[in-house]
Amino acid sequence: MSTSNQTYKELAIPYFKEVFDIIDKVMLKLNVPYYLIGASAIALELLKDGIKPSRGTKDIDFAIMISSIREFETIVKELSNYGFNKVEAPWTLYNEKFNVVIDLLPFGEIEEKFTLNFNKRNADLHFLGFSEVLKEPETVQIEEKIVQIPSLPGMVVLKLIAWSDRPEERNSDLGDVLKIIEHYFSLNLDEIVEFHNDIFPEEGELDQLKIAARVLGRKARAFLDVSPAINERILKTINDNVIKVENSEIAKQWIRNKDWNLEYAVEILDELRIGLIEE
Known part of the structure; x- marks a missing residue:
């Protein structure tokens, strides 16, 4: 899936063009595959439906496919020529x-060498899900550039993994998951009507959020099927948040600034769970 109508102005992320041009130049020079991930990638996908970004960010996240920490250090050195400098956090420049922070999150062959080549300072790298989700990325054209990003179901998986790693400081990930659910029905209406109409109720009102969550679960199932680790992490995270409504941290975050009760938020989350496990 691709689009050719996005502009940097529409994306409304300060200095995104300048930063992206530098990243693109450096990664092409060093022959490193890279992917835009995080809130910026979600914003690009939602622009397809004319949805403007709701929250600005000075952080721009990239996943980079590399084989060693030495390759990472070469990238950092090259980026220093353009004013990007390492900070204390291991993968952040x-x-x-531009007053911009970028995260360069390594994955790929480096994962196999992780325990041998990385010191304790680097030990908080979270690989889980990157290789699987980015194996078949979406491509989006933004002006003259082609950007590779995760699919929306893939983003849901990555966001839930990131939140489960650090729930005390990653609440924005839950907001991003909900944002995807809120817009997924309209973004994929034709596909949902053609291939997922079995979810539609025979009677009563059609709940687009619940249908979107179920379809996202069905699509994300592909990532769980190829990785027992992803399967275990995602299902445990969701199950822990649907068993007891009053204890659901995900639902508590989702109802902020909404006129929903906890029960409804958990029902949406449970539809995602059902989509992930149904045959």
Whole structure:
């Protein structure tokens, strides 16, 4: 799936064009496959439906496919020529001129060498899900550039994994998951009507959020099927948040700024769970 109508102005992320041009130039020079992930990638997908970004960010996240920590250090050195400097966080660089933070999250062959080549300072790298989700990325054209990003079901998987790693500091990930659910029905209406109409109720009102969550679960199932680790992490995370409504941290985050009760938020989450496990 691709689109050719996005512009940097529509994306409304300060200095995104300047940063992306540098990243693109450096990664092409070093022959490193890279992918835009996180809130910026979600914003690009939602722009297809004319949905403007709701929250600005000075952080731009990329996943980079590399084989060693030495390759990562080469990338950092090259980016330093453009004003990007390492900070204390192991995979983060800061550009003072643009006042922009970028995260370069390694995955690929480096995962196999992780325990041998990484020191304790690097030990908080979270690989889970990247290789599987980015194996078949979406492509989006933004002006003259082609950007590779995760699919929306893939983003849901990555966001839930990231939140489960650090729930005390990753609440924005849950907001991103909900944002995807809120817009997925309209973004994929034709596909849902043609291939997922079995979810539609025979009587009563059609709940687009619940249908979207179920379809996202069905699509995300592909990532769980190829990785027992992803399967275990995602299902445990969701199950822990649907068993007891009053204890659902995901639902509590989702109802903020909504006129929903906890029960309804858990029902949406449970539809995602059903989509993930149904045959």
